[in-house]
Amino acid sequence: MNNQIWLMTSAFDQLNLDHIIEKANETGVQGLDVCVFRKDGTRDDFVATHMHYEEFNRENAKVILDKFNHAKLRLSLGAFDNLIGGDEAEKLKNQNHLLKLIRMAYLLGGDENDVKVGTFVGYNHEIGILENGFERNLEEYQRIFTPIINYAESLGVTILYENCPMEGWRSSGYSTTFNNLTGVLAARKIMYEMIPSRNHGEIYDPSHDVWQNTDPVEVIKHTDMSRLHRIHVKSTRNNPDPYWGNMYPMQRVKAEWAQKAGVPYSTNDWDRHHYEATLPGFGLGDSMDWRAFVNILNEKGFEGPFEIENEAKLSKQTGSLAAIMQGCKAAVQNLAPLLWPLNENGFCYSEAEIKPLKDLERQDVPVKTMRDLH
Secondary structure, three states: OOOOEEEEHHHHOOOOHHHHHHHHHHHOOOEEEEEEOOOOOOOOOOOOEOOOOOOOOHHHHHHHHHHHHHOOOEEEEEOOOOOOOOOHHHHHHHHHHHHHHHHHHHHOOHHHHOOOEEEOOOOOHHHHOOOOHHHHHHHHHHHHHHHHHHHHHHOOOOEEEEOOOOOOOOOOOOOOOOOOHHHOHHHHHHHHHHOOOOOEEEEEOHHHHHOOOOOHHHHHHOOOHHHEEEEEEOEEEEOOOOOOOOOOOOOOOOHHHHHHHOOOOOOOOOOOOOEEEEEOOEOOOOOOOHHHHHHHHHHOOOOOOEEEOOOOOOOHHHOOHHHHHHHHHHHHHHHHHHHOOEEOOEEOOOHHHOOOOOOOOOOOOOOOOHHHHO
């Protein structure tokens, strides 16, 4: 294998893109998954905006391509919000923002430069609480995403879904923590049948399945590899819980009840499942066999990048840039013997494999909204 390792820029929300590129070169990675969240969005967890998305044009794209080629880095774009549920006004803003990112990716070369657009789908709980609620969400996904994917296809851009269930997106007073339709492989496979375009696929993060007691190796065995374009590098250390079990989330109860009974209880919306976010090779061990996971990807011919998404408690969550960099460097070194060939300098990526991003001199196209697509 000679897969590239990239950094997801959400871990560096305190830095601008130029500084992140410097950190990327220091870390020894070959690309960046550049986060371009809405600046007026509602999320406040692991979000960042590292490109100007308003009035992005042909000249901006050329500057970005030159910047990344000078640093010998590849790139993708992403913003991860709820596009099929939640507040109607926010939902529409999220959909229109995704359309802006698709246009940006097109101007940056789209699929010809392997510039993909990462997103969530989200979940609509108003229809989800009804009988056949999951099926209704799939239908809502089909209704909303069909014109979006058609638009992406017309521009030669591929949308990638990430599989985080976003377990903290609702109040912990609700019993369910499933808030993103693409959180299970079954849904993703059905979605490709509902919208048969080749211009949508997935970013797979094994950590989300690990804490749900699902083996990522088995997930990859049943994954359509033509749909898999990215791997997120993130781990979890599972903490068995004798009080609430490990199948369903911890529920919110009155604090005095839990304290008197001596049992844990949900203290915030993200405090529901019993795991700790980690990075492979940094600090705590994790509950995943990375060698077995990489081996199955190798057997199945996966050639895409491994993107370090640093949300680790001992790294990103410390708030220390030095600790963030330590975690990223440790993850690179941990993966190096699994992904890179051995030479006189150890396990190293063959830099000759880094292809420069092509300036395709794309013709500009106007910004589209969901209204324009119907």
